[in-house]
Amino acid sequence: MSISRRAFLGGAASSLFVGGCASQGVPRIIGANSKVNVAIIGCGLIARLTNVPGFLKDPRCRVTIACDMVKVAPDYFYGGRKSDFGAEGFARKGADGYPKGVCGSTVIKDLVDRHYGDTSCREVFDWREVVADPSVDAVCICTPDHWHAIIAIAAMKAGKHVFCQKPMSLGIREGQAMVRVAKATGVTFQVGNQGRSEAPSRFMEEIALNGYAGKVLGATVCIPGGDHWEGHGHSAARAPLPKYMSEEAWNLWQGPARHWEDNAYIPSIHEPTCWRFNRRYGGGMIPDFGAHEFDKLQRGLGTDLTGPVAVENMKTNLRRDNEVFTWAGVYDFEFVYANGLRVRVRPIDVKNGFPRQTTFHCEKGDVGIKGGKLVVPECLSKLKESDLTGSDRRLYAPAEGHWHEADFVDGILERRQCCSPCEVGHRTITMAHIANVCEQLRVDRLGWDPAAERFTGPNAAAAEEMCKVEYCNGWELGA
Numbered sequence: 001m002s003i004s005r006r007a008f009l010g011g012a013a014s015s016l017f018v019g020g021c022a023s024q025g026v027p028r029i030i031g032a033n034s035k036v037n038v039a040i041i042g043c044g045l046i047a048r049l050t051n052v053p054g055f056l057k058d059p060r061c062r063v064t065i066a067c068d069m070v071k072v073a074p075d076y077f078y079g080g081r082k083s084d085f086g087a088e089g090f091a092r093k094g095a096d097g098y099p100k101g102v103c104g105s106t107v108i109k110d111l112v113d114r115h116y117g118d119t120s121c122r123e124v125f126d127w128r129e130v131v132a133d134p135s136v137d138a139v140c141i142c143t144p145d146h147w148h149a150i151i152a153i154a155a156m157k158a159g160k161h162v163f164c165q166k167p168m169s170l171g172i173r174e175g176q177a178m179v180r181v182a183k184a185t186g187v188t189f190q191v192g193n194q195g196r197s198e199a200p201s202r203f204m205e206e207i208a209l210n211g212y213a214g215k216v217l218g219a220t221v222c223i224p225g226g227d228h229w230e231g232h233g234h235s236a237a238r239a240p241l242p243k244y245m246s247e248e249a250w251n252l253w254q255g256p257a258r259h260w261e262d263n264a265y266i267p268s269i270h271e272p273t274c275w276r277f278n279r280r281y282g283g284g285m286i287p288d289f290g291a292h293e294f295d296k297l298q299r300g301l302g303t304d305l306t307g308p309v310a311v312e313n314m315k316t317n318l319r320r321d322n323e324v325f326t327w328a329g330v331y332d333f334e335f336v337y338a339n340g341l342r343v344r345v346r347p348i349d350v351k352n353g354f355p356r357q358t359t360f361h362c363e364k365g366d367v368g369i370k371g372g373k374l375v376v377p378e379c380l381s382k383l384k385e386s387d388l389t390g391s392d393r394r395l396y397a398p399a400e401g402h403w404h405e406a407d408f409v410d411g412i413l414e415r416r417q418c419c420s421p422c423e424v425g426h427r428t429i430t431m432a433h434i435a436n437v438c439e440q441l442r443v444d445r446l447g448w449d450p451a452a453e454r455f456t457g458p459n460a461a462a463a464e465e466m467c468k469v470e471y472c473n474g475w476e477l478g479a
Contacts (some may be wrong), residue, residue: 025159027187027412028137036161036412039065039130041151042143043108044073044272045101046165051140051192052108054405056115061409065136066108067124069249073104073272074242103272104244126252127151131158138188138412140405141165144275145282146257149174149469153479156185161412163405165192166291167283168425171469172433175426176453177479182422188411190404190418191425193295197404200374202395203385205300207367210392213377214363218342219297222354223289225347227277227319227329228268236324238264242271256475257281269324277325279440280470284327286439287432289356290345295420295428296358296369297343299395304424307431307450308335308343311438318439328439335431345435437466 030036038061040047055063097114098107105123112121124130127147130139131154138161141151149169152162162182168191169175182189195201208216228234241250242265250265257280260266269278276282298304316328335343348356350371359368365377376383388394398407398419411418430453437455438446447457455463471477 036061041067043068047142066105068105071106161188163190167287172467189422190408191420194404196419208300208360218361232268256471258472279326290432293358310336312445
């Protein structure tokens with residue numbers, strides 16, 4: 001099915017699309033000798049370095065489309081300025097392909113074509129063309145966060161299976177809508193919380209869950225701080241669009257986000273990877289890394305489909321006078337669960353003994369993944385996952401040798417949910433959202449009812465208003 005770009009870009013509120021499809025599709029039944037056709041939507045660094053390689057090494061699927069409004073974006077990685085921005089020739093290929101930080105639809109197409117040994121991967125400018133294409137079985141959404149819910153809901157309604165990168169949503173009500181549509185359509189939905197497919201994390205969570213180290217008394221989570229990438233500062237200066245971004249591409253990149261005055265381009269938040277520091281596009285570092293670490297916490301506590309009842313003792317350095325950098329770079333707070341258990345969340349501080357971690361403080365000692373390594377009490381140093389008994393609670397494990405993308409393909413072919421389904425991902429990222437709401441309201445505490453998914457107590461009404469995501473430029477959620 002070929003749909004012209006002009007037909008799509010005539011307006012967001014076209015007869016076919018607003019944010020979702022007008023009619024609900026049914027996933028294609030994939031025969032035993034057929035492959036799962038996967039389209040990559042958003043050809044940035046996470047796609048290039050993680051998801052595309054994951055799909056390419058699975059012979060049961062084929063990457064057929066690389067979709068992005070930018071063909072080649074410059075060589076820089078998480079704010080590290082490794083090249084002259086906008087300089088001609090920034091994307092010249094070396095003998096081994098593109099430099100590490102270069103991305104875009106052309107880059108992904110080249111990587112895919114090189115892998116398959118042909119030129120069949122298509123470049124597509126507008127994601128709506130992908131969703132409307134009946135040959136596409138599944139989409140992998142690697143866009144900035146402000147696009148996740150709209151694209152995922154449209155894709156599910158069109159009968160596409162969805163792999164959605166974390167953070168799954170930009171706000172709580174978006175996540176609830178995604179869960180409703182996932183249940184209604186029955187598609188396979190995988191959230192990009194890769195830790196769920198990793199054996200060390202699972203084993204750590206099973207140790208805590210089954211009480212091998214005794215009762216869990218509390219927990220500590222350390223994730224990165226920061227409200228801008230190094231080298232960008234807090235500049236709100238405007239600049240011309242970079243050479244790789246056309247006016248048409250710029251408008252589609254912004255999509256449902258409210259435009260700045262005069263449709264301004266602000267390098268410090270609009271250069272690749274920097275958007276996460278403004279609420280129009282991302283949620284800052286708490287959702288960005290909490291999506292991984294809070295997920296470990298929830299599985300180890302056995303609270304995958306519920307969550308804490310409060311955020312307390314919120315302390316941040318949130319700036320009151322900056323509409324460009326809208327998230328705190330320093331934070332310290334606690335989640336409180338119904339049984340009284342407290343979880344401290346704070347930025348990484350390696351020098352003072354706080355590497356990235358999710359650590360359960362148990363009666364017999366600490367159990368966790370700390371600085372990337374499994375930590376258990378000395379009395380459990382010889383315990384292996386195979387030592388767990390039939391009476392223990394076991395966590396979902398992908399098929400032997402399967403990784404996160406392969407587990408997604410398993411779910412599609414077996415017509416079931418997989419390692420990190422939509423509702424679980426929603427519950428995880430809801431924790432980050434309620435912390436962010438508490439931060440934005442500048443209050444010390446917010447109560448939360450995980451059953452009703454509503455704020456409670458003082459400031460609840462104001463907090464509820466902040467659960468919503470603003471959609472502009474004619475876009476709607478579509479659910």
